[in-house]
Amino acid sequence: MMAKPTIITESSPALEAEEAPVTKKSPVAGPLGWADDRLGLAKLGRGNLRKVFPDHWSFLLGEVALYSFVILLLTGVFLTIWYKPSMAEIEYAGSYQLMKGIPMSEALSSTLNISFDVRGGLLVRQIHHWAALLFVAAAFVHMLRVFFTGAFRKPREVNWLIGVGLLSMSLIAGFAGYSLPDDLLSGTGLRFVDGLIRSIPIIGTWAEFFVFGGQFPGDIIIPRLYMVHILLVPGLLLGLISAHLALVVYHKHTQYPGPGRTENNVVGYPLFPVYMAKAGGFFFVVFGLLVLMGGLFQINPVWLYGPYDPAKITAGSQPDWYMGFVEGAIRIVPNWETHIWGTTWSWNVFVPGLGMMGLLFGLLAAWPFVEAWLTGDKREHHVLDRPRNVPTRTALGVAGITAFSLFMIGGGNDIIATRFRLDLNAITLFLRVAVFVLPVIAFLITRRVCIGLQRADKERVLHGSESGIISRAPDGGYSEPHLPISVDEQYTLTSHLQHAVLEAGPTADENGIRIKQKVSPLRARLSRWFLEHDAAKPTAAELEEAASHGVGGVREIEAAEARALEESSNR
């Protein structure tokens, strides 16, 4: 092998191009040839340069998250040039007149400096904050897309887990960044975190003293959060994002069902040049919009809040949107606390605070494995589900969104009370019930809607689409003929796989000896709950029968016309 490496490169397009007796020099001959001699780039490029990616708007959501992250890195580096992660107290001496002479931490002073004295500093600060909000939002919506289309199924479970890790990391990154300016709002957020950490049973006080270096607020939490925000979490994010993307390349992207699309192929456009231009261009679109937002939409005006003071607070204090569900849970939970043997178990803070996040990420991480267990599905899936075709999963997703939204509404119960002139306590009491009841109602409605859509699909496949023409038969009856749909559409609507409900296995073999059940009765029951509501898709026999009746009633029209003609000629 070592002796003749040229065998490999001889067949590479790079060398073939070089040997070709054309006058026009190949672009991969000069500098790229030099690089290939050392790095073997051509081998890498041969498989990947023309890699095919499918096209769909929903595939852009993850891209938005990725690009927001890149923009966060770029703008974040700019901000570190001036930001001072120090809680040392100084007198503000910058150019913002209303704060002149006010004692504040160096962190806030340098944040004001970036906002008022560094040209373009405010722009970059605001881009950074908007990008952070967009990053988490895009990640959430991307995750919903993956959930509703079943893109987490085999072989992508590991990538789903990486995604869950990314999402949780992004919340930590966002929260740590939110705390850095050390203004009144971010200090209030830290006060909350202090209460949250303290509430952890048994180790809470120790965790508080270790995180804050003693009592709240101390003078070391901001330098520590700075390290978390610019080194630890971005490092982890970068590593996880690389793995996330590497797996996307390795698995090849999923695609929506359609003619010519199968589990064994991927239909789309080549990376070079189409996706390089599209995805590369899309990075600039996201960046451009964020720059416009940074220039035109104010966010986090810390100079209005002033320095943090543990004795001060403003009404309407809110975290950034992605912590809203935790905030809401904290607000609406009943005041349960256990006092026993001289200890305090603060369920009212611990359960909604850390419990909510644990619940969200726990459920997300477990779902691909739970679903595979319910369906008994071991097949690879590269063609996406249309959400209606998995009614129970889709309904669970909508129930989850409902619960998340209600908790988020709880996080703004004071704002809602004052804006809509409602009673604050009534909102809280309503939400205490609603977070349990409304998701169930949403679940039932969504599943119904999905089943209805499945039946409509079946109707459309078997009987065609409504023509919009009302025809009157000689006997006076009215009917609307249907037009047949294309085979392409018929295929798209019927190509999904419907799983059979798992049945509980026998408890004894043919000789009556007890054996371990392959499928337990519980699993069979849950499988039934998950699968039995599917409206069966048309079978080949049904299709054939419908076709012989004249799909779409076109033949009926023809027959009626022929009859009419016959009658008139008979007269």
Add this chain to the structure above:
Amino acid sequence: MSHDNLPVKDPGLGQPVANPGLEEHVERYTDENPAAGNRAYAAIVGMLAAVPVLAIAFVVIYFAVPRDTYVKFGVINANAQNVGFGITGGLAVLLIGLACVQWARVIMTDAESVEYRHSAGSPPEARAAVAEQFSEGVEQSRFGRRKLIGGALAGALGFSIIPAVVLFADMGPWPTRSKREETIEATIWAEGVRIVNDVTFTPIKPSDVEIGQLINAQPENLQDFHGAQMAIEKAKCSLIVVRMDPASIKIPESRRDWQVGGILAYSKICTHVGCPISLWERQTHNLLCPCHQSMFDLSDSGVVVFGPAARSLPQLPIKVNSEGYLVAQSDFTVPVGPSFFERDSRVDFQKGDA
């Protein structure tokens, strides 16, 4: 590319309609109509040509517009430089993106291509080869005959983590009982410490306080602290002083001498997660925390009326000193602020206590 090791063997499983193959390619308007193609081409070049203009405008704004110029337009009152940077820079970047996307959409080929997938798993030969290489490696390691090395190595690695963990023991002081008693379980309130206004630091006489009035207060000795230590103390000792009509409030027997003529003092730090509470409803005597909307009844020893807080607001016993100023009788009788595990909360005031 070889077409073995495909993800599934039966791509048509359960499909009642046979796969009709890729849909027919429909030619784009820009391909069909040369004029339209040229217009799209011109639009792309035009977008890119605008970028240098915007970039130069950005630089001009950087150097020519003074930092403290503001644009006023209706409700908008924004820093001119920031708005200028946003519009020029944002549009420049956006146009690059739109031009590239448009190039890909209407000029580059729109013929779809098909690529075969491969099962994520390796082909069986590869698995077999790896399994064989692995057992060969195990064999060469002589692990089979000298098993103790494995156990010893695992143990060594396990123990080597201990020093790494112990290294973090200095992240903060250890909240042992004595440490807690001098930190989170104590404030700087003490016998005779004067209650002062939190802004002016002037001491307060009972006659200064009207019925219904709420004063944000601090201990006078807070001024002895600076920087971080002051913030730490302030996060515990902040106080609210209210005066209510003694006839309209419930004062339990045990707290009869904790007040001065209807003037009561409570911790300002919420017992939920520690926000300073300050929304005072004069008529109902309720105090609302703006963070999570816990409501405390100051006319009933600070018990929780509504919301997520579980414990009453700690009350500070106060009196009048020889000069006629309000002072503390002692520190708070229970730790202030949010709950923590080692807190003995059995002695906190509960509704109905005498």
